[in-house]
Amino acid sequence: MIDFHTHILPGLDDGADFLADSLVMARMAWAEGTRAMVLTPHCHVGKYHNGRERIITQTSVLRQHFWEEGIPVVLFPAAEVYLHADLPGQVVDGDILTINDMGKHLLVELPFGRVPPYTEEVLCTLLHLGITPVLAHPERCDPLVANLHFLEQLVSQGILIQMNAGSITGDYGPVTAQRAELLVRRGWVHLLGSDAHSINQRPPGLSRAIRQIAGMVGGTAAHVIGCANPLAVLEGGNPSGFNQTLAPVT
Numbered sequence: 001m002i003d004f005h006t007h008i009l010p011g012l013d014d015g016a017d018f019l020a021d022s023l024v025m026a027r028m029a030w031a032e033g034t035r036a037m038v039l040t041p042h043c044h045v046g047k048y049h050n051g052r053e054r055i056i057t058q059t060s061v062l063r064q065h066f067w068e069e070g071i072p073v074v075l076f077p078a079a080e081v082y083l084h085a086d087l088p089g090q091v092v093d094g095d096i097l098t099i100n101d102m103g104k105h106l107l108v109e110l111p112f113g114r115v116p117p118y119t120e121e122v123l124c125t126l127l128h129l130g131i132t133p134v135l136a137h138p139e140r141c142d143p144l145v146a147n148l149h150f151l152e153q154l155v156s157q158g159i160l161i162q163m164n165a166g167s168i169t170g171d172y173g174p175v176t177a178q179r180a181e182l183l184v185r186r187g188w189v190h191l192l193g194s195d196a197h198s199i200n201q202r203p204p205g206l207s208r209a210i211r212q213i214a215g216m217v218g219g220t221a222a223h224v225i226g227c228a229n230p231l232a233v234l235e236g237g238n239p240s241g242f243n244q245t246l247a248p249v250t
């Protein structure tokens with residue numbers, strides 16, 4: 001399994017504070033089947049200044065520590081970028097790290113609990129720039145899942161969805177779990193992440209979620225979400241298979 005959303009790079013955001021935490025989190029993830037992690041520290045103007053060079057450098061440092069500690073989890077650099085009106089311009093300027101620095105996909109976080117009026121325009125501008133937005137855990141954004149037609153429109157235009165493992169397992173409550181299941185059953189979920197922030201709060205781990213997804217839509221679809229799709233995106237390609245057929249909104 002590939003964990004597509006983690007905050008284990010130490011000291012860069014509200015995730016792991018120290019290297020020791022990162023090492024424990026990686027060992028926890030490995031023990032339950034995660035073989036690779038995408039490092040996605042927050043990138044938020046005025047709050048977290050995590051530009052491309054900084055994240056790539058810190059990823060190399062953490063890789064070295066993993067090697068010295070004998071932790072075989074493979075690390076890929078990326079960022080969880082906060083949506084704002086100037087995001088496309090910032091991406092063009094080159095200081096925003098795309099997923100695995102391939103210049104093809106960007107993990108985008110919406111403001112908590114609201115969908116700004118410029119959301120679709122920003123996402124579509126990124127698409128026109130050749131960069132596919134990956135929406136970070138939309139199932140946790142009330143107004144977004146309240147309007148499934150808008151979400152369907154985004155997905156049909158090629159925008160990808162990353163769901164949090166804890167959403168489907170009920171860690172955020174039954175309402176979020178129901179929404180997560182709905183998105184999975186519609187075939188709108190492309191990628192899965194733990195969104196791990198610490199050893200205790202939102203720890204890493206995908207296996208329970210993968211088992212539940214397999215129970216809902218089958219083992220092949222679970223494999224696509226947990227392994228095949230993330231591999232494709234990390235290589236700068238497009239997800240395939242399970243998510244190509246969209247169920248109609250009813």
Ligand SMILES: [Fe+2]
Pocket residue numbers: 005007080195
């Ligand atoms: Fe996150």
